[in-house]
Amino acid sequence: MKNHAKARNVFFRDAVGRFVRHRVAMVSLVVLVLEILAILLLPSIMDLDPYTSTPGKFNAPPDGQFLLGTDSVGRDVFARIVYGGRVSLSVGFIAATIGALIGVPLGLLAGFYDGLVRSVIMRLVDIFMSFPALVIQMVLVTVLGASARSLMLVLGFLGWTGYTRLVYSKVLSVREEVYVEAARSTGAPNRMLMVKYILPNAMAPVFVTFSFAVAGNILAESGLSFLGLGVQIPTPTWGNMIRDAQTLSTLMLRPWAWIPAGIVLVVTVVCINFVGDGLRAALDPKIKI
Amino acid sequence: MKKYILKRILIMIPVFLGMTALVFFLSNMTPGSPVDAMITPEMGVEDVEQLRHEMGLDQPIYVQYFKWLERLFQGNLGYSYRTSNPVIKDIGERIGPTLILTLTVLVVSILFGVALGVLAACKPYSIWDTLASGLSFIGSSMPGFFIALVLIYFFSVKLRWLPTGGMYTSVTSNSFSDLMRHMVLPTISMSLASSGNYIRQTRSAMLEVMGEEYVKMARAKGLRERVVLYVHALRNAMLPIVTCIGMSVPGLVGGSIIIEQIFGWPGMGTLMVLSVTYRDYPVIMGITMYITIAVLLTNLLMDLLYAVLDPRIRN
Numbered sequence: 053m054k055n056h057a058k059a060r061n062v063f064f065r066d067a068v069g070r071f072v073r074h075r076v077a078m079v080s081l082v083v084l085v086l087e088i089l090a091i092l093l094l095p096s097i098m099d100l101d102p103y104t105s106t107p108g109k110f111n112a113p114p115d116g117q118f119l120l121g122t123d124s125v126g127r128d129v130f131a132r133i134v135y136g137g138r139v140s141l142s143v144g145f146i147a148a149t150i151g152a153l154i155g156v157p158l159g160l161l162a163g164f165y166d167g168l169v170r171s172v173i174m175r176l177v178d179i180f181m182s183f184p185a186l187v188i189q190m191v192l193v194t195v196l197g198a199s200a201r202s203l204m205l206v207l208g209f210l211g212w213t214g215y216t217r218l219v220y221s222k223v224l225s226v227r228e229e230v231y232v233e234a235a236r237s238t239g240a241p242n243r244m245l246m247v248k249y250i251l252p253n254a255m256a257p258v259f260v261t262f263s264f265a266v267a268g269n270i271l272a273e274s275g276l277s278f279l280g281l282g283v284q285i286p287t288p289t290w291g292n293m294i295r296d297a298q299t300l301s302t303l304m305l306r307p308w309a310w311i312p313a314g315i316v317l318v319v320t321v322v323c324i325n326f327v328g329d330g331l332r333a334a335l336d337p338k339i340k341i
Numbered sequence: 342m343k344k345y346i347l348k349r350i351l352i353m354i355p356v357f358l359g360m361t362a363l364v365f366f367l368s369n370m371t372p373g374s375p376v377d378a379m380i381t382p383e384m385g386v387e388d389v390e391q392l393r394h395e396m397g398l399d400q401p402i403y404v405q406y407f408k409w410l411e412r413l414f415q416g417n418l419g420y421s422y423r424t425s426n427p428v429i430k431d432i433g434e435r436i437g438p439t440l441i442l443t444l445t446v447l448v449v450s451i452l453f454g455v456a457l458g459v460l461a462a463c464k465p466y467s468i469w470d471t472l473a474s475g476l477s478f479i480g481s482s483m484p485g486f487f488i489a490l491v492l493i494y495f496f497s498v499k500l501r502w503l504p505t506g507g508m509y510t511s512v513t514s515n516s517f518s519d520l521m522r523h524m525v526l527p528t529i530s531m532s533l534a535s536s537g538n539y540i541r542q543t544r545s546a547m548l549e550v551m552g553e554e555y556v557k558m559a560r561a562k563g564l565r566e567r568v569v570l571y572v573h574a575l576r577n578a579m580l581p582i583v584t585c586i587g588m589s590v591p592g593l594v595g596g597s598i599i600i601e602q603i604f605g606w607p608g609m610g611t612l613m614v615l616s617v618t619y620r621d622y623p624v625i626m627g628i629t630m631y632i633t634i635a636v637l638l639t640n641l642l643m644d645l646l647y648a649v650l651d652p653r654i655r656n
Contacts, residue, residue, distance in 0.1 A: 179356050181588075182636055186595030187629060188364065190617050195370050271484050275599055278486050279614055297490050298603070300505070304498045314487040322482040329478075 070334040077330020080323035087320065091137040100131035102288050114308055121308040123296060127286075133313055136288035140317070143203050143273045143289075144324075148265035150208025155215025156251075156258055162216065163223025163254075164246050174220065177213045185210055189272065193281050200283050203276065207269045214265060218257035226253045256335040263328030267321045274317055290317040342648065349644050353637045364629040365406045368622045409626065418630070419623035423616065428627040432609065436631070438508055439608030441520075442527060443597050447586070450532040454539020455582065459570060461540065462547035473544065477537035485596050489530035489603045496526060506605035527604045531596050535589055542585040546578035553577070580651055587643035594632055 072078055094100060105126035114121040120129040162173040189206055196202035226232065227250055235249050274291030276282030283289045290313045297303040297310035384392075393399045397408060412419065418428035454477075461473035497505040504523050509515045550556060551574055559573040560566075601610030609628055616624040 179359055182356065182591060182640060183360055184591040184594040184632060184636070186598055187613070187632060188367075190598075190613065191364055191367050191625060191629075194617055194620065195367050267482065271482075274484055275486065278484075279599060279602060281614075281617060294487060294490065303490060303494060307494070310490065314484075314490070318483055318487060321484070322479060325478065325482045 067334040071330050074330040074333050076326050077333075080326035080330070083319065084323045084327065087137070087316075087323075088141065091134055091141065094134050095131075100134055101128060102131040102135040103127065103286055111306055111309075113306075120312050121306070123293075123309050124299075124302065124306075129293070129309055129312065132288035132293055133290070133316055136290050136293060136313065137316065137320075139200050139283055139287060139289045140270050140273055140291070141320075143200055143207065143283075144266040144270035146204045147207035147211060147269040147273075148262050150204065151211035151265055152215050152258060152262055154209065155212030155261075156219050158212065159216040159219025160223055160246055160251060160254070163220045164227060164242070164250065173216065177216050180210065180213045181217075185272070186275070189276060190279075190281055193276060198276075198281055198284050200287065200289075203273050203282055207272055211265055211269060214261050215258060218261055219254055222254040222257055223250055226250050229253070259335065260328055260332045263324055263331060267324040267328070270317070270321055270324070290314070345648060346645065349641055353641065357633055357637060360633045361410075361626070361630055362406055365409060365626060366402060368620075368625055369402050369405070413630070418627045421616075421621055421624050423619045423621045423624070428623045431612065431624060432627050432631060435607065435609045435612045438606055439597060439601070439610065442524065442531075442601070442606060442608060443593055445524060445528050446531040446535060446597075447589075447593060449528055450536035450589075451539055451582075451586065453532060454536035455543045455575075457536070458540045458543025459547055459575060461544045462551065463570065465548060470544075473540050477540035480533045481537035483534060485530050485534050486599050486603055488533055489526065489600055492526045492530055493603075506603070508607055523604075527600050527606060530603075531593070531600050534596060535593060538585050538589055539582065542581050543578065546581040547574060550574045550578045580647065583643055583646050583650065587640050590636055590639045594636070 106122060106128075107126065110126045111122065111124055120133065123129055123132070158173050162170045188210060192206045192210075193202055196206065227245075232245060232249050235245055240249070273282055273289065274294070277289045277291030278295045280292070280295060283292055285292055293313035294310045294317070302309050390399070397405055400408075409419075416429070418432075420426065421428055421431050424431060457473040457476070461470040464470060493505050496503045503525055504510065506523075508523050509519050510523075555577075556569060556574050559569045564573075597608065598610035598613055600606070601608045602614050605611070609631070612624065613628050615621075616628070
């Protein structure tokens, strides 16, 4: 028993070591942590108000009072980026969690049971992956009403296929391992085999998929909000802030109203993807990227 | 081979039914009925009921869906709530522009992605490799709409080289060169994201193939490096690239919805956004159906191409 625990720690330590050596991933992680801290703490340090418009300060360029200027109705752009980050990031994380909660069990079942269960689940995956997600997202968000909460649900319930596919293929190889056979020979029931012996050994791709899913969901949320179908004004998100640039005068004359939001969005998504890449290198040393 | 094709075609039927049924039921779950928009103050309750009956809205949803399917096979997709035109006509006008844009993007991103991928695989871990991999990574992490806006800001607003949107400058100037000028920015903003996958796929497929015996053999025969690369190696690395083309189509369709909206491109994407805002369900259903068919046909085409390229699959 003691040996077993020790072996696990070695794997964990090696993985952390590999992640730390992945320099881009480490830098990205630091940037993300700083960003999350800023989003969480700045409102209590500074006096930020993303909702109230300041009279006589419509479309004001950046100055001492407003770090990044104001938008067309005189709201503080910097405050909106900070509060928008809360919305965008929580949509990304919660939707990715919902996706994992659906996709991981399905992948486990499809990998463990042959026959009908597998073909139904994997066929469903094929169907969901072959269809442009944005079309269904647009219809669903309209049905549920455009809000951050329905975006989380929609993106989560449509975003399980990646988990299922990866867990499925991992389970296919893990279930042939000797320790699974040993557990089976001691009379362990199927449920125990799956949850206790197979799942922990098939979890590595889940973390990688999770980080890519967070990035993908943030992009999807910003895309829908950009189209005006996602999170609705006055609630700020990076996507609906960039939407302001669809009016030509904002695009041309007031870059502060949309470029900072776009840069923050791009940096966030790129960093999350790099962290995912680092995780992949760390958890699966056989894959060379 | 016949059996293979038949099997592929049979699989398409449940996917088509599933997809259209899903969107049909979802759009019918929306609070508020399309009749609400047509009610005028003079109408009584009976008139409203009459209207609901005429539109078939008083029947259970599954009956409505089968009616929709039945009409579909007669070539009737119903009438748009917004314009009162037949849906087929409204969508028909939009298919051309969307096809022009998406096919151009597909070709550009395949050519660009495969070229860069080969370049990266030739000299792994060189500066070219780092550049190509970096570009593919950043490209797929960038939201297309932000790239599009930045491109408009620089090339249309600051430098005034290219138009900000639309398909032609005016109705009369529908020349090919005018169309090209309008296509540049939408194509770049969409291709940047979609070529990333091709770069990655080509690079890894080429790296794998380069170690094979027949590539060594080709080199040993003294063939020029270019011939070895493009004739012997790339041809065998095509399989994963073909898979990648099939998988990229849904993303391409999704991307074109947003990009069309930004550039005011008169295609199905702008129509889709308009119809979703107006809750114009016949049109939403029509577009969904066209997209489903397009996706299924490309998948079929890719499967067939796969079988042509790899004889082992035919059995």
